Amino acid sequence: LGINKLGHSTQSKNSVDQNEKQRKEKHLDTVVQKNKSQKVVYIYSKELIQICDQMQKIPCRASMVHSLIEAYGLTRYMRVVEPREATEREVNAFHDLDYIEFLKKISNHDDSEKFEDEATHYGLSYDCPLQLGLHKYATMSSGATIVAAECLLQETCKVAINWCGGWHHAAKDHASGFCYINDIVLGILKLKEKYDRILYVDLDLHHGDGVEDAFSATSKVMTVSFHKYLTGFFPGTGSLEDIGIGKGQYYTVNVPLLDGIKDTEFTPLVCRILNKVKETFRPEVVVCQCGADGLAGDPMESFNLTHKGLGKCLYFLLQWNLPTLVLGGGGYNLSNTARCWAFLTALATGKQIPTEIPDHKYFIEYGPDYELEVYPGNRKNHNTAHYLRQVYGAVLNNISKICTEKC
Numbered sequence: 001l002g003i004n005k006l007g008h009s010t011q012s013k014n015s016v017d018q019n020e021k022q023r024k025e026k027h028l029d030t031v032v033q034k035n036k037s038q039k040v041v042y043i044y045s046k047e048l049i050q051i052c053d054q055m056q057k058i059p060c061r062a063s064m065v066h067s068l069i070e071a072y073g074l075t076r077y078m079r080v081v082e083p084r085e086a087t088e089r090e091v092n093a094f095h096d097l098d099y100i101e102f103l104k105k106i107s108n109h110d111d112s113e114k115f116e117d118e119a120t121h122y123g124l125s126y127d128c129p130l131q132l133g134l135h136k137y138a139t140m141s142s143g144a145t146i147v148a149a150e151c152l153l154q155e156t157c158k159v160a161i162n163w164c165g166g167w168h169h170a171a172k173d174h175a176s177g178f179c180y181i182n183d184i185v186l187g188i189l190k191l192k193e194k195y196d197r198i199l200y201v202d203l204d205l206h207h208g209d210g211v212e213d214a215f216s217a218t219s220k221v222m223t224v225s226f227h228k229y230l231t232g233f234f235p236g237t238g239s240l241e242d243i244g245i246g247k248g249q250y251y252t253v254n255v256p257l258l259d260g261i262k263d264t265e266f267t268p269l270v271c272r273i274l275n276k277v278k279e280t281f282r283p284e285v286v287v288c289q290c291g292a293d294g295l296a297g298d299p300m301e302s303f304n305l306t307h308k309g310l311g312k313c314l315y316f317l318l319q320w321n322l323p324t325l326v327l328g329g330g331g332y333n334l335s336n337t338a339r340c341w342a343f344l345t346a347l348a349t350g351k352q353i354p355t356e357i358p359d360h361k362y363f364i365e366y367g368p369d370y371e372l373e374v375y376p377g378n379r380k381n382h383n384t385a386h387y388l389r390q391v392y393g394a395v396l397n398n399i400s401k402i403c404t405e406k407c
């Protein structure tokens with residue numbers, strides 16, 4: 001043992017330093033570990049984006065969304081996780097095998113005309129055009145949602161985002177409303193492996209009928225959809241009277257709205273209703289579909305929302321500090337959709353991002369202002385205060401009938 005002038009054995013001195021060093025490293029490691037677990041998971045791969053870019057009705061939208069998020073430097077504050085294809089077994093947990101087999105069969109034929117009749121039987125026409133690689137697209141976008149759900153199950157994160165998911169119309173045995181495989185249902189089924197009470201919130205312009213139908217008879221999954229409800233507007237379901245069946249009665253909530261609603265009415269309505277849902281249903285995990293086709297400037301020309309209105313709704317949910325799965329959905333003004341989802345991504349990571357759109361591949365799409373903000377239009381708002389009070393009263397009345405105490 002070396003003896004230094006103070007008579008301490010230098011070995012023990014070194015070992016003290018050594019312990020100090022190890023203790024510091026260990027502490028740092030737990031801090032990093034904690035941050036890692038607190039980091040937002042962002043599902044992304046070049047392949048996923050490249051496949052989703054090919055979707056006819058939203059050409060290159062996946063690339064525009066991802067490029068803006070990357071240009072704002074947000075990916076460095078998130079844990080980027082690669083997706084995988086949903087397995088046949090996972091897809092079959094909800095969808096009928098004959099439908100999925102057919103989808104696979106015709107996705108790789110460019111002479112799909114000869115399957116015309118069968119295709120129509122499975123909803124594969126008009127709203128849900130056949131295109132090459134359709135099956136791969138559907139299994140990749142739903143695999144991405146499943147991987148996001150798995151990250152929440154492993155508790156390696158609090159928030160997991162998949163902007164290539166949110167296809168809420170797909171039914172178990174047919175395609176609908178441009179949705180082929182219902183990634184949201186598959187993600188919820190994955191979460192059900194661990195969580196008992198799951199809350200699904202649908203902020204898209206359209207009623208989340210496919211998800212609602214999948215869980216309308218159970219009290220374990222509560223679906224809450226805010227949407228335009230007007231005779232002749234797709235999908236035509238989601239009225240106030242649509243409250244679930246059997247054990248699921250009152251665990252389906254529908255908030256039917258009219259054209260022109262703005263952030264100032266939408267956000268407080270959403271937050272008050274979700275607050276009541278939190279009190280009575282006491283969810284353990286949240287799935288939020290953030291469809292952007294309700295934004296001002298969308299070709300759907302229906303609602304008059306901005307990214308801030310949707311942002312406040314998501315922020316309200318994130319304050320609950322529950323594991324949260326964040327998904328995309330509709331959104332047909334591609335630059336506004338990218339603006340909105342980049343804003344929501346920044347909000348989820350707790351980072352401020354500047355108004356100026358940063359230079360990047362799609363910069364030109366953000367002209368003439370090149371700003372992040374989506375501004376409300378001045379379209380007429382058909383939602384009178386009286387109408388909103390009626391809807392709110394009916395919805396609160398229904399929610400108050402559920403109880404998750406041992407009652």
Ligand SMILES: O=C(CCc1ccccc1NC(=O)c1cccc(C(F)(F)F)c1)NO
Nearest residue numbers: 057127177178204206234293299300330332
């Ligand atoms: O956004 C949807 C589905 C919208 C939909 C349902 C039924 C039939 C067709 C559609 N999609 C459109 O109408 C559509 C899709 C892409 C672009 C447009 C556009 F014409 F508005 F740009 C419209 N669900 O959240």
Ligand SMILES: [Zn+2]
Nearest residue numbers: 204206293330
């Ligand atoms: Zn929609």
